[in-house]
Amino acid sequence: MSAREQEQVASGAVLSKQRVVVEAVRLADREGVDGLSMRRLAGALGAGAMSLYHYVASKEELLDAMVDLVFEEIELAPEGTDWQSAMRRRAISARQVLARHPWAIGLMESRTSAGPANLRHHEAVTACLRKAGFPVLMATHANWLLDSYVYGFALHAASVPFDTTDEFADMAENVFLPQLPPDEFPYLNESAAALIAAGYDPAEEFIFGLDLVLAALEPLRVSA
Amino acid sequence: MSAREQEQVASGAVLSKQRVVVEAVRLADREGVDGLSMRRLAGALGAGAMSLYHYVASKEELLDAMVDLVFEEIELAPEGTDWQSAMRRRAISARQVLARHPWAIGLMESRTSAGPANLRHHEAVTACLRKAGFPVLMATHANWLLDSYVYGFALHAASVPFDTTDEFADMAENVFLPQLPPDEFPYLNESAAALIAAGYDPAEEFIFGLDLVLAALEPLRVSA
DNA sequence: GACGTACAGTGTACGACGTACGGTGTACTA
């Protein structure tokens, strides 16, 4: 919170950038990003639409701020543990946060400037990798790989209309399989059947790939 | 192309779903997805806005079709080579295609039903993995991991405002570094400096992680 | 020829959107 915002709060202002952005995230969670309009957001805050423009220069800036607020929810890589545990924790936290705010993923593609929380996050991850003994360029490679996996998984998971084992089994039997003629898609049929039997849990699915990636990175650091 | 569309073309109809969707992709490539409106698209086709609704039930359906058209551009996993080469080729192709149509990535999050090209693609990948000796569930895990990496990389790359070594060096020196006080972000400064010196190429960066992932998956198949 | 039907394509209109602009009102300073 900037000095200016503190002033506003102290002087009894009803609105603040903080409040605007927080409510915007809430609205997007509830109704999706398409349901977020300046008028509706203002309504939720008990204000007129144009009042928002005292705290946010444009809707684009609001979206930037929303994405950064989401980044703030992600746990920073903890210090004082081995690098794999630290990366594991922050990756799992990131996945959970993005699952809570799926609209944020689609927004990232169009947002080209990183917010402060994003930068802090990136710095913490890089620090962790460097301290673990990854050479500079190897650390950036590892960073790209891990981030790509985390965001990609979240994107993939958001584009799929189920979140739990039961939902998946239901959708698979009643929606997917009927669309998949067995002679044209034999392997997808086989996969779906196996997944229905075994159950699907996004958290487990995520960890499978995550641990594989972490293990693959291990030999690339030079021990201290 | 459906029987109905062939009829239309044969009978001299000026528009067709094909033509509408192709032009929509072109427009989105040129102006971004925000610049794509039904009126502008119709204009580009020399038609009135409402005419489009004879070929597309709604803008949502148009966006679905656009995403599927992009999937059609991705090379299918070739048969008759070892699984790693096959996966490598299709992943590299996917990355290139998504770099050409960055708007498609952001769209995927909100599209919950896969189009035919998407399904064909998925089937081909699964077939390749199964034939390479991955057990059913392992193949779906590998699928998730690979897809997450590919889409995640594309998403990450789209959210970054440079594409070539020169652009990166320019942006880093003139935009990023000035925003990164060295005492607050020592590691990001170090990384940026190293990357400026070493050069940045998205294709290489992508292949680094891809090969690591492929190698990590190798031991999980049971040899035939 | 005349007439009916089907359907590709369109003009107009409605409600919602982002936001420019020019107000209000209240709280504080001088």
Place this chain on the structure above:
DNA sequence: TAGTACACCGTACGTCGTACACTGTACGTC
């Protein structure tokens, strides 16, 4: 008491997606 600053808002403009009712033309069938 007058002046100033600024949080807040009402109105209006251009654009959006699209419902609805309409045009014109092509092609039967007599």
